Structure formats: structure tokens, C-alpha cells
Amino acid sequence: MDRLYQGDFCLGIDQPLCKGCGLCVSSCPAHILYLNSKNKIAVKEISECIFCGICEARCPDFAIWVFKDRHQNEQRYDAHLRVVGEAEG
């Protein structure tokens, strides 16, 4: 599972659960989701997420969700503004 933080909010993705249907990708109003080379969900830029929850609502496999959480080490915040998911899944 990957957690991507932005302030007090977090986007969680669980690639093993993702079936690559693309519903969340086409529904995201911020256009930050994509399917990687293994057809698994990945995030381009978490700083542009508006935490609307549409991806969570559309996913039939509970592979992406939003929740309130702040990273415990603020100094590592920048490390989470990255493309995730390319090396996993």
C-alpha cells in the first residue's frame, strides 16, 4: 500500500487490489491518476489532488481511497510528492 500526503489529507492506493479498469483514472477531476506499465493504478502529482473522493467512490475493488492523516515526519513531506507505483504491482 502507498500513502501520499498533502497537508492533513492522504490518498491511499493498494496496487495488488487494482484490476486496471480505469474508472478512477477517467473520473478524477484533477487528472492525476494513470495506469502504469503493469496496468495498476498510479499517481502523477499528489500536490494537485483535491481529495474529492470520486476515485474511492468509483473503484469497485477498494484499491484507492482518501482519509484524513498527516505524515508524522513533516521533513519527509517532499519525498511523497512523487510518482508512485512504477516499481511495484
Ligand code: SF4
Ligand atoms: S480524491 Fe479526487 S482529485 Fe484526488 S485522486 Fe481521487 S478523484 Fe482525483
Ligand code: SF4
Ligand atoms: S477504479 Fe480501482 S480497480 Fe479500477 S483502475 Fe482505479 S484503482 Fe484500479
